Amino acid sequence: MVRKHSGLFLLVLLITSTLLAQTYEDALKPFQYLNPTAGYSFIFGDHALLAKDVTSLFSNPANLGLAEKTSLLVSFQNNRMYQYSTSSVGGKEKSGKSEYKNFGGIGFLYNVPVYRGTLALGIAYMPVAVYDNLFVAQGLYKITSSTDTVFNEYNLQETGLLNSLSIGFSVEFRKNLFVGYSINFYNGYRIHDFEREEVDTLDFFEHHYYMDSENIEPEYRGRNITLGLTYVYTPFLYGFRLSTPIRLKTEETSQIEYKTVYDTGDEESDTWEYNLNYEITYPVEFSTALGFKTSAFELALNATFHNWNMIKFNSDIIDIGEDGDTLSIDPEINSNIHSLLKQTLDVSFGAVYHIGRKIELMFGYRIIQKPYRDLGKDYSSINEISTGIKYSIGELSLFIAYKFVSTKELIYQETFGTLTDQRLQRHRINITTSLAL
Numbered sequence: 001m002v003r004k005h006s007g008l009f010l011l012v013l014l015i016t017s018t019l020l021a022q023t024y025e026d027a028l029k030p031f032q033y034l035n036p037t038a039g040y041s042f043i044f045g046d047h048a049l050l051a052k053d054v055t056s057l058f059s060n061p062a063n064l065g066l067a068e069k070t071s072l073l074v075s076f077q078n079n080r081m082y083q084y085s086t087s088s089v090g091g092k093e094k095s096g097k098s099e100y101k102n103f104g105g106i107g108f109l110y111n112v113p114v115y116r117g118t119l120a121l122g123i124a125y126m127p128v129a130v131y132d133n134l135f136v137a138q139g140l141y142k143i144t145s146s147t148d149t150v151f152n153e154y155n156l157q158e159t160g161l162l163n164s165l166s167i168g169f170s171v172e173f174r175k176n177l178f179v180g181y182s183i184n185f186y187n188g189y190r191i192h193d194f195e196r197e198e199v200d201t202l203d204f205f206e207h208h209y210y211m212d213s214e215n216i217e218p219e220y221r222g223r224n225i226t227l228g229l230t231y232v233y234t235p236f237l238y239g240f241r242l243s244t245p246i247r248l249k250t251e252e253t254s255q256i257e258y259k260t261v262y263d264t265g266d267e268e269s270d271t272w273e274y275n276l277n278y279e280i281t282y283p284v285e286f287s288t289a290l291g292f293k294t295s296a297f298e299l300a301l302n303a304t305f306h307n308w309n310m311i312k313f314n315s316d317i318i319d320i321g322e323d324g325d326t327l328s329i330d331p332e333i334n335s336n337i338h339s340l341l342k343q344t345l346d347v348s349f350g351a352v353y354h355i356g357r358k359i360e361l362m363f364g365y366r367i368i369q370k371p372y373r374d375l376g377k378d379y380s381s382i383n384e385i386s387t388g389i390k391y392s393i394g395e396l397s398l399f400i401a402y403k404f405v406s407t408k409e410l411i412y413q414e415t416f417g418t419l420t421d422q423r424l425q426r427h428r429i430n431i432t433t434s435l436a437l
Contacts, residue, residue, distance in 0.1 A: 024336045027313045028371065029131065029190065030162060030220055030248055031282040033382075034058075037127045038075030038105035042430045043364045043386040043401050044350045049230065049239045049291040049300040050364075053434060054107035054122045057166035060241040060287075061180030062228035064120035064170035070111045075104030075126070075399075075432040083134040084423040096136035102127060102161060104430055117172035122182075124166050130428075131160035131190045135411060137420045152418050154196035162188035162220060170228075180228040186248065192216040198418075209261035215254065222248035237291035237300070245281050252276040278315030283307045298352040308341040308371035344369035348384075360390040362401070375410075382407040388430075399432035 035045045041055035049063070054073050056063035083096040105126025112119040135156040140149040168182025194214040224246040231238045252275070259269040284307070291300035313333040318326045348366035355361065364386040370379070388401030405426035412419055 024313075024333055024340070026216070026218055026250070026252065027280045027311050027333065027337060028308065028341065030129065030188075030218075030250075030280065031246065031311070032129070032371070033368065034128050034162075036105065036124075036164075037077050037102070037130065037428075037430060038107070038124075039073055039399060039432045039434065040362075042075075042077075042104070042399075042403065042428075042432070043362050043388045044300075045302075045348055045364065045366055045384070045386075049237050049289045049302070050298060050350045050352060050362075054109040054124045055105070055126065056180075056228075057107070057122050057124050057168045057182040058126075058128055058164060058184065058226060060228035060230065060239055061122070061168040061182040061226055062170050062178040062230040062239070062241075064109060064122050064168070064180055065118045065172055065178035066230065066232075067109055067111065067120060069436040071109050071434050071436045073105070073107045073109070073124070073432060073434045075106070075430060077102050077104040077127075077431075078429045079130065079132060080427040081132055081134050082425045082427075083136055096134050096155070098132070098134050098157065100132075100159065102130065104432060117175075118170070118178070119172070120170045122166070122168055122170075124164075126164060126166075127161045127188075128164045128184075128186075129162035129188070131158050131162070132426065133158035134424070135409070135420075135422055137411070137422075150418060151199040152196075152420070153198075154194070156192075156194045158190060158192050160188060160190035162186055166226075168226070176232040178228075178230045178232075180226075180230075182226045182228075184224055184226060186220060186222045186224075186246070188220045190218050190220075210258070211260075212256070212258040214256050216252065217254070218250050218252040220248045220250055222246055235293050237289075237293060239289040239291070239300075239302075241287045243285045245283050247279060247281045250276075250278050250280060252278070276315070276317060278313060278317065281312040281314070283310040283312075296354050298350075298354075300350045302348045302350070304346045304348075306344045306346070306371065308344060309338050311337050311341070313337065340373055341371045342373050344371055358392045362386075362388040362390065370407075379408050379410050395436040397434040397436070399430070399434070401430045401432075403428040403430070 036055040036058050039053045039055045040051040041059050044050040051059045052063055052066050078101050080099045105124060107124030110121045112121060138153040140151055165185040166182050168180060170178050170180035173179045196212055198210045225244045227242045229240045255273045257271040261267050287302060287304035289300050289302040313330055315330055317329050319329050320326055346366060346368045350364045353361040366384040368382040370381060384403060384405050386401060386403040388399060390397055390399050407424050409422040410419055411422055
């Protein structure tokens with residue numbers, strides 16, 4: 001005889017962990033994969049040496065001094081995402097797809113005429129994070145604690161942008177030594193929609209059917225400062241960037257709903273709606289790069305260090321303990337952040353090949369380590385491959401670039417304890433025009 005497990009006990013665990021885990025995820029997600037979506041930075045990301053246009057305000061403002069001309073930049077982007085999931089007991093692979101477009105940014109770089117050295121000023125408004133996730137599953141999934149299976153169907157989709165208004169400058173402090181400064185003002189939003197249904201087909205638990213849905217919509221406001229240094233010692237280049245802590249004030253509206261049907265036919269359901277205000281702070285981040293440049297080639301290797309486990313969550317949100325006392329949730333959230341996240345190092349490589357004066361061929365590769373502890377090797381990283389071409393006609397330059405992002409996820413569903421293997425692919429196309437003035 002199969003032992004039936006208490007549905008109420010599991011339900012209480014699920015609701016508690018959902019609320020706290022989602023807040024913990026909210027503290028992390030705004031800061032993941034920060035990267036301008038225009039011009040050189042679309043391809044080279046955090047590269048301190050190869051982003052030589054106004055988008056370097058975010059990646060390394062010192063590089064403004066390497067731009068030779070005053071210019072105006074405008075960018076657009078198309079995003080297409082594919083997701084594939086496989087049941088742990090086999091069967092047909094389930095897939096999902098989403099597609100959307102977004103404004104890639106606008107910026108102006110002014111090369112100030114000076115008697116000696118270089119002085120460049122820049123201003124840009126651009127997305128620096130694109131929040132897009134898609135997970136779909138349907139089929140029979142094995143319960144991790146037994147050989148039995150349950151039917152599982154769920155759909156999670158996230159969309160949103162974090163935009164930055166960046167204002168800064170670069171000055172040639174000494175010959176071939178450029179220092180830069182920018183202040184970044186952030187605003188953005190994220191929409192998290194999740195629906196799940198699970199059916200206990202083999203009557204393993206005391207509840208036969210479970211459904212829940214989440215709609216979580218945070219809005220962000222904040223600012224920080226970026227400092228950069230670039231040194232040119234022909235044919236070598238060295239770059240360094242330091243970003244001060246990003247503090248985001250967050251207003252979140254949420255609705256969580258669940259329904260449980262027990263073997264007896266009894267039903268239990270509830271809905272929570274709430275508005276939350278809290279502040280999340282991402283700590284100091286720095287990157288360093290080494291490059292090599294000739295008249296035909298530019299090569300660079302970049303490393304970026306992240307302190308994910310030092311993110312701080314601060315709020316007035318309280319929870320009611322078993323004894324009726326009111327407790328702040330901040331200590332538990334910050335404890336989860338510190339214990340469940342880790343420090344990571346992202347490594348990227350970039351190359352530019354010049355064909356005459358009109359054409360540049362560009363390539364970038366980046367491997368991003370996920371911030372979570374105890375992930376299996378197959379699920380611990382994200383791979384990005386970017387290619388692009390820049391073609392100049394007189395004072396007008398056209399960038400056309402493509403980025404492919406791939407990763408694998410292992411999704412755990414708490415109600416019955418099932419695992420879903422996911423593959424996620426993102427395809428991004430960016431078109432940027434730059435006019436030298």
